[in-house]
């Protein structure tokens with residue numbers, strides 16, 4: 001399986017990092033080794049001094065497809081969850097300055113803790129869904145999927161022009177404003193609406 005991550009999909013987050021608001025989805029990949037096994041802590045990597053949290057809604061692909069039209073994209077997923085796109089912001093800044101790829105800043109081991117998944121019929125409207133992250137009980141980021149620049153179906157249509165989507169692939173759909181650093185010994189809790197979906201510690 002692969003993990004596809006959409007960057008700069010919330011205008012307020014693009015602005016906080018002084019990035020332009022994109023005209024097309026920006027995306028990158030993480031390998032399956034970026035998943036954090038259940039009940040494991042996130043181990044703060046030694047190569048960075050500035051790991052940031054990015055809370056994101058995650059959709060799980062349940063059908064094989066390529067060149068998927070937007071009007072059919074809803075048939076390719078029926079479960080959503082939440083995940084953290086951990087980012088070594090210091091390394092990412094160096095990569096950006098050098099015009100180099102971001103992978104070492106984004107795709108390292110454990111950089112994609114992902115919750116359990118819930119069927120979308122559990123929610124009134126997945127295009128109007130609050131999600132949030134708490135660190136040590138303090139809310140750090142709150143988003144709503146209605147603020148995505150590119151919605152779930154538009155993302156699937158765009159990405160599937162380039163990559164065949166396979167059953168079990170995950171798409172991280174971008175983070176709202178409020179990204180910031182984490183520290184060793186932090187407890188991280190992630191929510192969709194009021195439901196705690198994911199909880200882990202930083203070691």
Ligand code: ZN
Nearest residue numbers: 054085174175
């Ligand atoms: Zn992200």
